[in-house]
Amino acid sequence: MGVFTEVKEVLKPTFNVSGFLDSVAYGILDEVFAEFRSDDGFARPSRYEILLEPPFQKNDTNFWQRIIGDNIKEGITRKTALRCQSIEFPGRDLETSQDTNIYGPTREVVQGFSFGQITGTFLCGSEMREKLLFENWQRLAYNPETWTMEYYNDYVGNIKIFQLDEQDRRRYGVNLVECFPKTIAAQPIAYGSVNQVQTVQVSFSYRYWEQMGDEGTSAGKPIIQRILERVINSAESNFNIDPLSRLR
Numbered sequence: 001m002g003v004f005t006e007v008k009e010v011l012k013p014t015f016n017v018s019g020f021l022d023s024v025a026y027g028i029l030d031e032v033f034a035e036f037r038s039d040d041g042f043a044r045p046s047r048y049e050i051l052l053e054p055p056f057q058k059n060d061t062n063f064w065q066r067i068i069g070d071n072i073k074e075g076i077t078r079k080t081a082l083r084c085q086s087i088e089f090p091g092r093d094l095e096t097s098q099d100t101n102i103y104g105p106t107r108e109v110v111q112g113f114s115f116g117q118i119t120g121t122f123l124c125g126s127e128m129r130e131k132l133l134f135e136n137w138q139r140l141a142y143n144p145e146t147w148t149m150e151y152y153n154d155y156v157g158n159i160k161i162f163q164l165d166e167q168d169r170r171r172y173g174v175n176l177v178e179c180f181p182k183t184i185a186a187q188p189i190a191y192g193s194v195n196q197v198q199t200v201q202v203s204f205s206y207r208y209w210e211q212m213g214d215e216g217t218s219a220g221k222p223i224i225q226r227i228l229e230r231v232i233n234s235a236e237s238n239f240n241i242d243p244l245s246r247l248r
Helices: 002-011 018-036 063-073 076-082 129-139 223-238 243-247
Strands: 048-053 084-086 093-099 107-114 118-123 157-164 170-184 199-205 208-211
Touching: 048 076, 063 076, 063 129, 076 084, 076 129, 118 129, 129 170, 129 199
Parallel strands: none
Antiparallel strands: 048 157, 084 118, 093 107, 118 199, 157 170, 170 199, 170 208
C-alpha cells in the first residue's frame, strides 16, 4: 500500500476525502492494470462521459473570459456536460493521391490527414444556461462592440469524450485539442411541442484529436502519476467536481 500512501499525501491539499481513497484504492489499481488484459463484453453508445474545458483565465482583460470563469465556478460547465444528450467520437481521414510512377497497378500514397467537425446535442434548462455557455464561448473569438477578431489562443479550449463500461469506468477516451464551438444551430419552437424538452445542437471545430491511451499526454507517465490522475478523476465523478475548478 506504499503507492496509495503517497497518493493520499499528494491529494491532501486538493480533496478532503481520505475515506473515499481507502474505499476505491484497490478498484483504481485494478482499473490501471485492466489496460494490460482484455475484458469480455461490448461498448455501449449510451454509456459515455464528456468534459467541457473552455479557455480559462488566458486573458484577464477579456470580459467574456471572466463570464466563462464564473460559469466554471458556479458548476454550469459541468452541468452542461452532464446534459449532453448525444455526441460523436471524431473521425480521422488519411488524404491520399495515386502513385503512377510505377509499373503495374497504381497505389494510394498518404500525403496528409485531416479531421472533421463533431456535433453534440445538449438538453436545455428553463434559463437556457447551456446555450448561453456556448454563446459566451463564441464571443471569445470576436469583440461584439468593435467586430474585431480576437487572438486564436484566447478562444480555443479542449473537450474530452470517454467511453464508459458497465461500472462507469473510463475505458477509452479522446481529447479534442484547440477546440471551440463553431456553429450553434437554430432551435425550433412550436406550440405543438408540448411534451418535448428544448435542446441546442453545437458543432465543434478543433485542430486535431488524440487518443488518450497511447497518443495523448498520459502516455509514458510513471504509474504513480497515472494512479493519481485516476483517483482525481474518480473523485470528480463521484463528488460532481468540475475539473477546471482545481485551476482556481
